[in-house]
Amino acid sequence: MAATTARPEQRLRTPRAAGVVGIAFAVLLAAVIVLVRIVFPALPLTADEWHTSSSHREALRWALALLPFAGIAFLWFMGALRAYVGKAEDKFVATVFLGSGLLFVATLFALATSAGSMLDVTAARGGPSRLTLWQYGHHFTYTLLSSYSMRMAAVFTLSTTTIGRLLGLFPRWLVWLGYLVGTVLLFVVVNVRWSELAFPFWVLMLSCHMLTSPRWSE
Numbered sequence: 001m002a003a004t005t006a007r008p009e010q011r012l013r014t015p016r017a018a019g020v021v022g023i024a025f026a027v028l029l030a031a032v033i034v035l036v037r038i039v040f041p042a043l044p045l046t047a048d049e050w051h052t053s054s055s056h057r058e059a060l061r062w063a064l065a066l067l068p069f070a071g072i073a074f075l076w077f078m079g080a081l082r083a084y085v086g087k088a089e090d091k092f093v094a095t096v097f098l099g100s101g102l103l104f105v106a107t108l109f110a111l112a113t114s115a116g117s118m119l120d121v122t123a124a125r126g127g128p129s130r131l132t133l134w135q136y137g138h139h140f141t142y143t144l145l146s147s148y149s150m151r152m153a154a155v156f157t158l159s160t161t162t163i164g165r166l167l168g169l170f171p172r173w174l175v176w177l178g179y180l181v182g183t184v185l186l187f188v189v190v191n192v193r194w195s196e197l198a199f200p201f202w203v204l205m206l207s208c209h210m211l212t213s214p215r216w217s218e
Contacts, residue, residue, distance in 0.1 A: 019208070033145070090166060093163055100156040174206065177205060
């Protein structure tokens with residue numbers, strides 16, 4: 001049976017879909033990071049003080065509401081990007097690309113579970129165990145965001161940039177930006193507040209490039 005080839009309109013649709021979904025993901029993740037950073041400042045509040053702050057609880061609820069959609073958009077972005085690259089991708093780098101992307105989404109959902117549990121803890125009444133559980137949830141959620149989730153994002157950024165460089169899909173400025181963002185997320189993110197925003201910024205730049213560059217329409 002003869003191999004079928006994709007129609008031109010199908011080849012155009014994949015990078016455009018990835019670009020649009022990538023922009024949606026970047027906006028959603030940036031919003032989640034900002035909300036989490038507002039709720040979990042560097043100096044934690046006590047459980048009682050946080051419980052009386054309705055603005056903090058509302059910000060966390062918004063973050064939890066947005067986060068599943070951010071994860072779905074990222075999976076769509078990753079799938080569309082991988083489908084476009086196809087068989088030309090390096091198998092080793094592609095495996096790292098896929099694994100890091102899936103682990104990134106998994107840590108995002110674990111973060112959401114932990115933060116949601118904190119809402120339940122603050123709604124409970126009395127006892128030192130409430131404060132202990134709150135402090136544990138605070139530390140666990142913050143660590144997931146700043147250490148594990150962002151480091152998986154770093155590996156994803158580095159592997160995607162490597163694929164784009166090897167296939168000639170990324171211009172030089174985007175290659176340098178990808179390696180810079182990956183390095184920041186891998187080594188600096190724990191010590192510099194708000195540096196997590198480098199990842200949605202990179203996804204936004206990549207998505208805009210995919211939508212506007214003629215190279216992705218060839």
